[in-house]
Amino acid sequence: MVTSEVTGNNQIKGRIRNIHNRDVLSEVELDTAAGIITSVITTSSLKSLGLVVGQEAVAVVKTTQFALAKV
Numbered sequence: 001m002v003t004s005e006v007t008g009n010n011q012i013k014g015r016i017r018n019i020h021n022r023d024v025l026s027e028v029e030l031d032t033a034a035g036i037i038t039s040v041i042t043t044s045s046l047k048s049l050g051l052v053v054g055q056e057a058v059a060v061v062k063t064t065q066f067a068l069a070k071v
Contacts, residue, residue, distance in 0.1 A: 012037060012059040019046070019053055030059050 014032035026046045030037045037059045051057065 010061040012061070014057060014059065016051060016053050016055050016057050019051065021046070028057075030057055032059065 012030070012032050012034060014030040014037065016028060017031040017036065018027075018029040020027040020029075022043060024043060025040055026043045028039045028041060028046065028051060030039065039059060
């Protein structure tokens with residue numbers, strides 16, 4: 001069984017810039033030193049976490065694979 005561990009290597013701190021609420025999924029924009037990160041989470045989770053614009057938050061990266069495209 002593989003477990004995921006939260007470390008400093010997979011966290012990006014920032015402040016919530018904008019929230020786009022939808023019925024099932026919502027987008028949360030996090031303003032970080034690296035730029036804006038957008039996370040799509042369930043609206044239920046958004047409410048459970050009590051996330052609001054202006055609040056500090058941490059983006060936790062849980063993937064080892066990224067897709068890139070030519071610009």
